[in-house]
Amino acid sequence: MLQVKLPDGTIVDHPDHATAYDVASAISPRLASAAIGAVVAGQVTDILRPLSEATDERPVPLQLLTEKDPASLAILRHSCAHIMARAVMRLWPGVELAFGPTTGHGYYYDIACSHTISEDDFPRIEAEMQRIVDMGEPFERFICDREEALKLVDGMSQSLKVEHINTGLATHPTVSFYRQGEFVDLCRGPHIPDAKRVKAFKLLSVAGAYWKGDASGKQLQRLYGTAWFSQKDLDSYLDQVNEAKRRDHRVLGKQLNLFAISQEVGQGLCLWLPKGATIRATLEDFIKRELIARGYQPVYSPHIGRVDMYETSGHFPYYRESQFAPIFGHDAGALVDYWVRRLEALITDGTAFSPEDEKKLADSAKLMGMELADFPSNGTPTARKEFLRTWEKQQERYLLKPMNCPHHVQIYKAQQRSYRDLPVRLAEFGTVYRHEQSGELNGMLRVRGLTQDDAHLFVTPDQVLEEFKSTLELVKFVLASVGLNDYRVQLSCRDSKNKSKYVGTDEGWENAQNSLRKVLTEMQMPFVEREGEAAFYGPKTDFMVRDCIGREWQLGTVQLDFNLPERFQLEYVGADNQTHRPVMIHRAPFGSMERFTGMLIEHFAGAFPLWLAPEQIRVMSISDKFEDYAKQVEARFRAAGFRVTTDLRGAKINAKVRDAQVELIPYMLIVGGRDVENGTVSIRDRIEGDLGAMPLEAALTKLQNEVAERTIRQVSEKKFQQFDEAGEAANEY
RNA sequence: GCUAGCGUAGCUCAACGGCAGAGUACCGGUUUUGUAAACCGGUGGUUGUGGGUUCAAAUCCCACCGCUAGCUCCA
Known part of the structure; x- marks a missing residue:
């Protein structure tokens, strides 16, 4: 006899070779026909498999799975x-x-x-x-x-x-x-x-x-x-x-004239059309104000920097393949760069590099004006490499910046820093360029030129927890401001089995990862840990945000970094009059303006809330007799800071309303004879429809309030069934 | 980068070896309108680029450029 324990604690007896199906049949034929699988001793298994084979536990803990179980x-x-x-x-x-x-x-x-x-x-x-x-x-x-x-x-x-x-x-x-x-x-x-x-x-x-x-x-x-x-x-x-297809930001971006990507400009290079740029500028203004209130200082840095700096930071060697090629001052620059890489391959893993090939490179380099009289042709590969590296470092070599951090590090280093100055919080909407693989490019979501809402915090070790906490608060705040409240946090750690991908010491990493765990726990932010997802210089907390149709996007990130301060020898003078090393926090609440805006287009299906809408109000005249009044209304709203246009075409009001609806304009102000007489506007809400006539100033106040509160009314119009992740079953083999 | 599919008017698409078209947008005119499309007319194309096959190529073949899906990657 085999004893089986059901979820309610009941113990039932069955023959030794009984299966979950047999148990279900004994309970009711209907259950048997509904049973899909079974959980035996915590393991999902077939209902036709003998229970005694699936586990050694007795009585056998059994739970039947029907269509209702994910x-x-x-x-x-x-x-x-x-x-x-x-x-x-x-x-x-x-x-x-x-x-x-x-x-x-x-x-x-x-x-x-x-x-x-x-x-x-x-x-x-x-x-x-x-x-x-x-x-x-x-x-x-x-x-x-x-x-x-x-x-x-x-x-x-x-x-x-x-x-x-x-x-x-x-x-x-x-x-x-x-x-x-x-x-x-x-x-x-x-x-x-x-x-x-x-x-x-x-x-x-x-x-x-x-x-x-x-x-x-x-x-x-x-x-x-x-x-x-x-x-x-x-x-x-x-x-x-x-529905997801209907919201595709590439389609909406074209229809609503938000952005364009032109073959003539280049792959993955985004052109922000006036309407898309208005959305971005509104978001940037919002963040800039918030940052000043939180003690950040604005900085600007150039779009290129010397390769040496990125060699120091580690970005250049680590991401060589996904960067635009360096800009060389000397004609032989690219050639020498290739030469060095061939020698490195020869030194590290013996990749063949024949003397004849090397001679050809040397001859070509001479032809391009490189001085090679002192080149140790008969020296070791390492000696030859060192000669070329020394030459390289003396040349102009610039990189289109793939990251803002080294530039901000230089801004930190531009002054002597005291512990009294810290934390130093440097913020910049920094544009970076990355040569992403062509097959990866996707509208605004994956591009080759992007602007991060970037900032770097330079803090004392004592300030790490508090500053990290406040940056997480900031990310939460800005996401909430655009109505994104459904997200989970991922703690991205180093791959403990493959440490060679990362820089720094074991101790530094443990320290950093523990700090992040502590902050997240203290803030009661649930998080999942993922190994192998860290940046090469430090662990990250990534915000995985769910949009209104249930899709998840990785947006903001906050990263802790003990390594770049070390590599760049950053210092501050402590209260003890000794020099100390600061810790860096990298953070970008939106990630990049391109990706964030693309995601917002899909989240709102192109229908932006009033505070973000590129065209907030359209004034439309019933006929050209009321053109002057329409212009007065427009001027009044524009003076109050609204983005407003007029539609004075000789078309019927129905056509004007339809066009504004299709273009997803939040408010239409319709003016005709009655409005001119009474000093009113007839206000039409894109969502609710006709709201009737209202005195001009009352309409103005209403809309001003909606902007000031950053009200979001247009999402969750449609409730979708949530599909639970069914999990990765049965994929081991 | 890899595999597969796709590139025709500003946009959405038709023509699939035999005269390159429709809707919409745009421009001109008529209409003077009260909450989702008034009417008439017109402009607009070296069919992604370059080569080839053919009497004839948007259509078939090759190369390149680009886009899409997925893979790989994502500081």
């Missing part, structure tokens, strides 16, 4: 990934399978297939999947030892699975498989009991992916799909996807 969705989707893979294998023989995990909203399967799958193939694949679902075959689990498993997958010509068993699963004594009809796949599971449980599914897209995420590895095709327990859930999900 974990069930992950099981369903992973099973649907198998069904999709099976369908693809039926349609195109010779398919090799890689991984097929679930994602937040669905699943994918990576495959190697000689046929290039396109969206045109989706109906065929979906039809084949439907046939498999209709057959309703069970998913059967079985276990093999390593040898059997290798034989099995090799026999099915699944070379990627062979490789995975030999590498990723090298330490597993046994591995599990799932069989469904002719389809057998190496898989950790769990799975739904049978294919009939799939009630609604859809293929979403196909794209490239790399085997095991390695860009130098094999290119695979990744098929994305989603699956739900009802057609209604699927439709609701697709609605949400369409």
